[in-house]
Amino acid sequence: MPPLRASEAVTRAVTDWAAARASPRDYDDAVETARAGFAAITGVPVSDVAQGATVSGLVGPLAAAVPDGTRVLVATGEFSSVTRPFAMQAHRGVRITEVGLDELAAHAGGHDLVAVSVVQSLDGRVADVDALCAARDRHGVRLLFDVTQAAGWLPLRLDRADAVVGAGYKWLLCPRGVAWLAQRASWVDGPPGAGCWPDVVRHGAGWYGTADRWGDGLYTPDPPGRPGPAGGEEAPVWFSHVGAAVSVPWLASLDADAVRAHCVGLADGLRERLGMPPAGSAIVSVPASAVPDAADRLAAAGISAAVRGGAVRLSFHLATTADDVEAAAVALRP
Secondary structure (H helix, E strand, O other): OOOHHHHHHHHHHHHHHHOOOOOHHHHHHHHHHHHHHHHHHHOOOHHHEEEEOOHHHHHHHHHHHOOOOOEEEEEOOOOHHHHHHHHOOHHHOOEEEEEOHHHHHHHHHHOOEEEEEOEOOOOOOEOOHHHHHHHHHHHOOEEEEEOOOOOOOOOOOOOOOOEEEEEOOOOOOOOOOOEEEEEOOHHHHOOOOOOOOOOOOOOOOOHHHEOOOOOHHHOOOOOOEOOOHHHHOOOOOHHHHHHHHHHHHHHHHOOHHHHHHHHHHHHHHHHHHOOOOOOOOOEEEEOOOOOOOHHHHHHHOOOOOEEEOOEEEEEOOOOOOHHHHHHHHHHHOO
């Protein structure tokens, strides 16, 4: 559920478009404001951040650029927007190995890249970022973190990663159609002890990434690009950035620890009511073995929840209240 100010901003943008009052240049400030918000909330330099529309669309060029035979380590059950771009490189000998989420750091040394969601989409488990960063320092393995299920409720400082990607339509409370990738210099240059990788070629690069996007950059085949990954951007989904420019900086301005305490407190409160141990995550996954008809019960109570891997997944954010926890607990009570 977005902040009211964000949905109102998008409504105004659509109204202006419908009345032919919109100008393409009008959206530039929103794109840059949202970009800066993502950088602030993930702890990466804004100069390293490129915008896009989807996680897989931003990861694809990274996967296409890794050397032949690259060994990629992922968590079992990892979201396919993280894994599939690399799986599509199997013809070049790129190999994916799955291990348990808690085993990633222990197995990192035998691989070239660890690609993992900081918070797992399937069940809300949280990856050990510190252990993975330590494994990077120890073994020279590159790290790609997806923050789609983490940024917005979990405090993040990911400046030690080689790439950070995230979609805005989840915890960052944006309209669907906006995502960001922070590609650090170390993605190519390598962490200590690792060799260089080829430069990333962004095959979808368009006019928006040029240094003079409203001038000569529109009509020449090879115009100068903006510095950094933003030079290879596709054109943004403007309305999505209008909403993102409100939601993301607002979230970045909040006390991240207080946001986590609110979200996790409610989630663990529900887990306690259901006889489940605390998990320290803002996501609660209720397996079918515990409540076989959980999805139907929640729907009957007017509660929206997703079904993932045969379990019902409930997500707690700033709009969620203790009354919502009570309603869900009553609906799921055996």
